[in-house]
Amino acid sequence: MNELAKSGRSVGIVGVGAALPEKVLTNFDLEKMVDTSDEWIRTRTGIKERRIADEKTATSDLAVAAARQALERAGVKGEDVDLILVATVTPDMVFPSTANLVQAGIGAGRAAAMDLEAGCSGFIYALAVGSQFVASGVYETVLVIGAETLSKITDWTDRNTCVLFGDGAGAAVLRPVPPGKGVLSLHLGADGNGRDLLKMPAGGSRRPASLETVQEHLHFIQMNGTEVFKFAVRVMGEASVKALEMAGLGTADVDFLVPHQANLRIIDAAVKRLALSPDKVVVNLDRYGNMSAASIPVALEEAWSQGRIKDGDVVVMVAFGAGLTWAAAVLRWGT
Numbered sequence: 001m002n003e004l005a006k007s008g009r010s011v012g013i014v015g016v017g018a019a020l021p022e023k024v025l026t027n028f029d030l031e032k033m034v035d036t037s038d039e040w041i042r043t044r045t046g047i048k049e050r051r052i053a054d055e056k057t058a059t060s061d062l063a064v065a066a067a068r069q070a071l072e073r074a075g076v077k078g079e080d081v082d083l084i085l086v087a088t089v090t091p092d093m094v095f096p097s098t099a100n101l102v103q104a105g106i107g108a109g110r111a112a113a114m115d116l117e118a119g120c121s122g123f124i125y126a127l128a129v130g131s132q133f134v135a136s137g138v139y140e141t142v143l144v145i146g147a148e149t150l151s152k153i154t155d156w157t158d159r160n161t162c163v164l165f166g167d168g169a170g171a172a173v174l175r176p177v178p179p180g181k182g183v184l185s186l187h188l189g190a191d192g193n194g195r196d197l198l199k200m201p202a203g204g205s206r207r208p209a210s211l212e213t214v215q216e217h218l219h220f221i222q223m224n225g226t227e228v229f230k231f232a233v234r235v236m237g238e239a240s241v242k243a244l245e246m247a248g249l250g251t252a253d254v255d256f257l258v259p260h261q262a263n264l265r266i267i268d269a270a271v272k273r274l275a276l277s278p279d280k281v282v283v284n285l286d287r288y289g290n291m292s293a294a295s296i297p298v299a300l301e302e303a304w305s306q307g308r309i310k311d312g313d314v315v316v317m318v319a320f321g322a323g324l325t326w327a328a329a330v331l332r333w334g335t
């Protein structure tokens, strides 16, 4: 993949955007809903509050808002987009794809559109897919979105999971950039043997929706937190180092790390492995919780809009998620 990026045109992120629901759900609110405490949630995860979409808001609504901001900042019109990729585990519906809804929402009449599902690694997977189309010269402009309304598939009676997740969307516009800038390497991985560690069991062809599946709470997230935690600590460091090696770089070259925002202890382990100082790491899970595929683009947008990522910076994005999946990307920022 690294070779493909190198042999084709250089492709970079030329605009980022984000959208978050207004409603804030704090740890203190959760204390009133399940047997938990602000202290437990903060010390075990680092999360203080998260955003929750209202009843009328679906994933595509957040995705459209994030996409509009990213396009505006990139100076690109909807009709100039060639391809829309939406990474999500919470599509508006099973089909049509959420990307198709975004296509209509932003007036991208020329664009092809499809969803991509790789759990919390989805945004980097979509970045990898989208960048190939630009690198090869097939497309000029690809819109990559990570968008989730996890609150809609959260079991609000299960304290093991309901304290962790939040809603949001982030978007990035991919276009050709000068040689040496943009995506330097991509590393994707999957292990289907871990399929049962994190899943929503029903609503697909294995367990179609029925009265029973609803009564058994099978349309909600189920997770083996301890096993996912162990996997995450291992893979976040490994994947980052692998992607850096592929880019011909080392940990000392990293200017900025944008990790998946699941648990502060997992991020800290990755930061230690990469020997980074804390000011080189984006952390926003305290305010947004784990937004799955939306975590990384929202964190990227925040770091960019605060002026923390500068032209020429080596930026590493790294994620892990349901599947199991993992992914890392190394970019040299700038256009």
Ligand code: UT7
Binding pocket: 035, 036, 037, 040, 041, 044, 045, 120, 159, 160, 161, 163, 198, 223, 225, 226, 228, 229, 232, 262, 263, 290, 292, 320, 321, 322
């Ligand atoms: O994007 C990928 C998504 N998933 C993740 O990234 C999750 C990765 N895993 C984790 O972040 C952590 O494993 C958790 C935050 C989910 C759990 O933290 P932990 O330190 O691994 O706790 P634990 O699962 O070992 O549970 C410790 C105790 C248990 O009680 P007992 O059995 O020791 O009496 C749990 O029942 O904490 C209890 N517990 C809670 N207590 C208060 C679990 N959830 C809660 C809660 N409030 N919300």
